[in-house]
Amino acid sequence: MTTYAPVLRVEIGEGLRAILREPTALFFSxxxxxxxxxxxxxxxxxxQAVGELPYAATSLATxxxxxxxxVMLLNPGIGVAEDRTRGWLRVKMVSATPIGVSLAARVVAALPYALGVIVAMSVAxxxxxxxxxxVVTWLRLVAVLVLGGLPFALFGLAVGFVASSNATAAILNAVLFPMVLASGLWIPLEIMPGWVQAVAPxxxxxxxxxxxxxxxxxxxxxxxxLAVLLTTAxxxxxxxxxxxNLRV
Structure with missing residues (x-):
């Protein structure tokens, strides 16, 4: 791992800049x-939302x-799909650097943006x-959210491996927004239709x-x-x- 540490740093830096260069993904995510x-x-x-906690606290979780x-679903997947479209992923696959290092860098590069979202919400x-x-509760919340976002990065990469960059963005957004809405992250499930409440779990x-x-x-x-761990698997x-089954 030490041998590839400089390459990993370069790949992470490129991943961070790639997110900034994609205004649509940056806006939505x-x-x-x-x-x-x-x-x-x-x-x-x-x-008051849940128990004695105000809405500002509980909604920080949702x-x-x-x-x-x-962030974790859209950015790594779209980045990999763009690398495939440009042929850059083919170059990486035949280079001396393990492709796993490049893919890991895509995921790691999204983590600061995920953390930035939570910090911005906390400031608001x-x-x-x-x-x-x-502070302790907030740190625990941040750790759970950031680590819990990793399985979604894996699903994003799976789509990015098989679809074009435009198709990947469309597919992932088409999955993201209905899933978020049906999970009660925007609107409390208690006031949603019964069939939505049945689907949410x-x-x-x-x-x-x-x-x-x-x-x-x-x-x-x-x-x-356990459900989050199953999602990761x-x-x-x-x-x-x-x-x-990648085709580059």
Whole structure:
């Protein structure tokens, strides 16, 4: 690993810049979640949502899950698809650097943006509603959200291995927004139609959001953790199969 550390640093730097060069993905995966959170927190900020916690705190878990999933699902997958379209992935595959290093760098490069989404939401919460979480709870929430976003990066890579860059963006957005809406990350499930409430427990975003909320409320979270781990295993399987059948 030490041998490839300089290459990994270069690849991560390129991945960070690639996200900035893609304004559409940056808007949908970073700016829009923060904007939504700031809007609804300004309306409902200190209203009680779950237990004794204000809306500004509990929605940091749900909108934070939305923001992290957006970043981790869209950016690595679209980046890999663009490399395939330009033929750059073929060059990497025949170079001395293991392709795994390049792919890992794509995922790692998305992590600062995922963290940035949560920090931006936290700043908005602080400005609008004041302090609603202690530091330890906030750090625990951040860790769960960022790590919980990794399986979505695997699914994004799986799509990026088989589709063009434009098709990858369309497919991932077509999956992301219905999944987020049906998981109750924007609108509470309690006021959603019954069929949506029935579908939600089968969605990985639902379990990530409840796992994040459990860090605030102390609710039981083992089932949600197992669901996130299962999502990770399925994402790794999907990415592995897609890479095995890769055509560049």
């Amino acid at each position: 970073v700016l829009m979640p923060v904007g939504f959170y700031a809007l609804f927190t300004s309306i409902f900020g200190r209203e 909108y934070g899950a939305f923001g992290v999933v957006s 919460s602080l400005l609008i509603a004041g302090p609603v979480l202690d 089968y969605l990985p975003t639902y379990h990530l959001a409840l796992l994040a909320q459990a860090q605030l409320t102390g609710a039981a979270a083992l089932g949600h953790l 399925l994402g790794a399987l999907a990415a592995g199969l897609a890479y095995r």
